[in-house]
Amino acid sequence: IANWKSNKTIKETEEWLHSFSDGVKRKGVNVEGKTVIVAPSFTSLEHAHYCLGNLKLSLKFAAQDISPFDEGAHTGEVNGRQIKELADYVIVGHSERRKNFGEDEEMVNQKIEHSLKQELTPIVCVSILEQTQKSKLKSQNYNSKLKSYENKVVIAYEPLFAIGSGKPDTPENANEFAKSIKNELGEIPVLYGGSVKSDNVKSFTSMPHIGGVLVGGASLDPLEFLKIIKNA
Ligand code: 13P
Numbered sequence: 001i002a003n004w005k006s007n008k009t010i011k012e013t014e015e016w017l018h019s020f021s022d023g024v025k026r027k028g029v030n031v032e033g034k035t036v037i038v039a040p041s042f043t044s045l046e047h048a049h050y051c052l053g054n055l056k057l058s059l060k061f062a063a064q065d066i067s068p069f070d071e072g073a074h075t076g077e078v079n080g081r082q083i084k085e086l087a088d089y090v091i092v093g094h095s096e097r098r099k100n101f102g103e104d105e106e107m108v109n110q111k112i113e114h115s116l117k118q119e120l121t122p123i124v125c126v127s128i129l130e131q132t133q134k135s136k137l138k139s140q141n142y143n144s145k146l147k148s149y150e151n152k153v154v155i156a157y158e159p160l161f162a163i164g165s166g167k168p169d170t171p172e173n174a175n176e177f178a179k180s181i182k183n184e185l186g187e188i189p190v191l192y193g194g195s196v197k198s199d200n201v202k203s204f205t206s207m208p209h210i211g212g213v214l215v216g217g218a219s220l221d222p223l224e225f226l227k228i229i230k231n232a
Pocket residue numbers: 003094158162163164165166193194195196214215216217218
């Protein structure tokens with residue numbers, strides 16, 4: 001998953017998609033068999049979705065956030081029904097949102113519920129195990145409809161020290177963490193995120209409990225992201 005965070009204009013989004021597409025063709029990278037997801041800003045999401053029609057790439061899109069409310073009088077929010085037209089996934093509870101916008105477990109849970117209501121797959125970011133324990137996914141009063149979606153949730157383990165630092169966690173530690181998450185929540189995909197690059201991706205994806213990676217900085221360059229996919 002490429003998490004572009006607060007980067008790229010509409011024009012830059014189009015350029016990224018064209019370079020990525022050219023790279024796929026020139027380097028013969030087999031993207032098939034791997035789920036490749038790009039999470040642009042809301043301003044670029046519609047155009048990215050439009051470009052994909054012409055490029056015939058097997059990419060999926062994610063929104064970087066979702067409103068904790070249904071549609072209505074919530075200025076500035078983008079709700080699940082709006083996202084559903086453009087994306088299949090939503091990043092929820094990223095540590096940057098928890099830290100900078102005060103998102104707590106209650107809000108993360110509301111966002112998970114609104115994603116699931118629209119059949120969007122939430123990619124729930126956690127940096128400590130406690131965040132999964134407080135998750136609605138585990139709660140006793142979790143209603144039966146949501147329960148049936150449980151296996152459609154993806155967890156991304158992103159330790160704070162590893163984000164944007166160039167100092168990733170060790171693959172062994174990330175694997176242990178992923179194993180603990182699966183003990184809590186069952187056999188769901190667990191990804192690793194934090195300073196992933198093309199030269200270290202394999203060390204994570206070769207671990208038995210790690211099902212993929214969530215990439216920030218290194219995903220901004222389409223050819224580096226392509227290398228990450230190739231090496232994963
Ligand atoms: P970096 O890959 O830039 O460390 O960011 C990780 C991240 O936060 C992805 O969501």
